[in-house]
Amino acid sequence: MERVEEYLEAIYDIQTKERRIVKTSDLAKKLDVKPSSVTEMLLKLSEMGYIDYQPYYGVFLSEKGEVLAKRIKRYHRIFETFFRDFLKIEENEAHRLSCELEHHVTDEVAEKVCGVIASESCKICEECDFRISRLSEAEPGKYEVIISPTAASGIGIVPGAILEVKEDGSVDIKGEAYLLSEKISSKVILEQVV
Amino acid sequence: MERVEEYLEAIYDIQTKERRIVKTSDLAKKLDVKPSSVTEMLLKLSEMGYIDYQPYYGVFLSEKGEVLAKRIKRYHRIFETFFRDFLKIEENEAHRLSCELEHHVTDEVAEKVCGVIASESCKICEECDFRISRLSEAEPGKYEVIISPTAASGIGIVPGAILEVKEDGSVDIKGEAYLLSEKISSKVILEQVV
DNA sequence: TTTAAATTTTAGATTAGACTAAAAATGTGG
DNA sequence: CCACATTTTTAGTCTAATCTAAAATTTAAA
Numbered sequence: 001m002e003r004v005e006e007y008l009e010a011i012y013d014i015q016t017k018e019r020r021i022v023k024t025s026d027l028a029k030k031l032d033v034k035p036s037s038v039t040e041m042l043l044k045l046s047e048m049g050y051i052d053y054q055p056y057y058g059v060f061l062s063e064k065g066e067v068l069a070k071r072i073k074r075y076h077r078i079f080e081t082f083f084r085d086f087l088k089i090e091e092n093e094a095h096r097l098s099c100e101l102e103h104h105v106t107d108e109v110a111e112k113v114c115g116v117i118a119s120e121s122c123k124i125c126e127e128c129d130f131r132i133s134r135l136s137e138a139e140p141g142k143y144e145v146i147i148s149p150t151a152a153s154g155i156g157i158v159p160g161a162i163l164e165v166k167e168d169g170s171v172d173i174k175g176e177a178y179l180l181s182e183k184i185s186s187k188v189i190l191e192q193v194v
Numbered sequence: 195m196e197r198v199e200e201y202l203e204a205i206y207d208i209q210t211k212e213r214r215i216v217k218t219s220d221l222a223k224k225l226d227v228k229p230s231s232v233t234e235m236l237l238k239l240s241e242m243g244y245i246d247y248q249p250y251y252g253v254f255l256s257e258k259g260e261v262l263a264k265r266i267k268r269y270h271r272i273f274e275t276f277f278r279d280f281l282k283i284e285e286n287e288a289h290r291l292s293c294e295l296e297h298h299v300t301d302e303v304a305e306k307v308c309g310v311i312a313s314e315s316c317k318i319c320e321e322c323d324f325r326i327s328r329l330s331e332a333e334p335g336k337y338e339v340i341i342s343p344t345a346a347s348g349i350g351i352v353p354g355a356i357l358e359v360k361e362d363g364s365v366d367i368k369g370e371a372y373l374l375s376e377k378i379s380s381k382v383i384l385e386q387v388v
Numbered sequence: 389t390t391t392a393a394a395t396t397t398t399a400g401a402t403t404a405g406a407c408t409a410a411a412a413a414t415g416t417g418g
Numbered sequence: 419c420c421a422c423a424t425t426t427t428t429a430g431t432c433t434a435a436t437c438t439a440a441a442a443t444t445t446a447a448a
Binding site for chain 1: 277279280281282283284287290291294295298299300302303306307310326328339340341342343344345347352353354380381383385
């Protein structure tokens, strides 16, 4: 199934970027396999109803194939952003890991991760509209802690806790005012309390 | 390679928990494959120098095999903790994902993830020693301030500041020595500087 | 429009990791 | 200590995804 999804993604990419029928040779190049291997897989994908395949001519995704490809690509983007921007993992490595994970993730997990990286300007996907932000970027106001690094638990910043961000950037929690390093505050995810 | 690592982990688990030679049937049961499949893999692992295998008797990990098994298991623990405790992903799902990731992760990534979940009492592994503690409990040494109550900012205790805890419990910051009340010092979170 | 070049498909082989069935080795109860 | 049960290994198949080499088809050039 993993390889199936990789082929579908590749078809989707070419189809979307170049806006044309995808040829066997395109896929062979993109996936770094021989054309004969591609042909075989295309027969299988066609069999499964993911693509429309006409020998010697080319392929394009069916409705079903596009839905799947898009889902996988969304998972990929979410994880890549998470690794790169949130965990500060090096770009290529972030990509490599995401390529693995995208095939094993569930929607539930994707939503959680999405929540972590979400901010007012979530560029990852239109699907999720979280009113969630990082503490480091939060406007003054009252919030509930959604996710927090354990390092911050000592002062009471744990999931479920209510805190208030002040005008001066300090944070009130349990009646005490704190200043937090960027390193920590960027890892505290909040949801606004109304 | 992925399957190789899974076999090594299984051997490690049994060997460690039961403190005995691992039998073909143990692995067949644990990995849910037929004994004949196990035998085949054991020959391969032996060939690769990961195990000591004596037909009809059993196997145990070689030095090399144990090093690898331990590394993979550490990666697994780190990710499982991360998914379960930090992202609040459901237990089984966290486990399943970690089983995948453990084979694809680099040391750099593991360290980063470890940093996010680290706390005073990191139970994940002895290998990564992140030293995060409250000022009130800190051993003598140099530290960077991660979180601080605003009440302490007057003397320069703000996130990013470097301070030194002395033998007598006093705190040096910006060339001045201070004594802090428990009330304050328990709210200052530090990371040891090396 | 015919022929050469490029692309694609088919046919058959290979590899890793599993399987089944049968043979070999080990362990056990009378 | 021997016959039978259990465990393990060997031998031979199977499947998914790849490969190479050869055949078929399409494209492009003269």
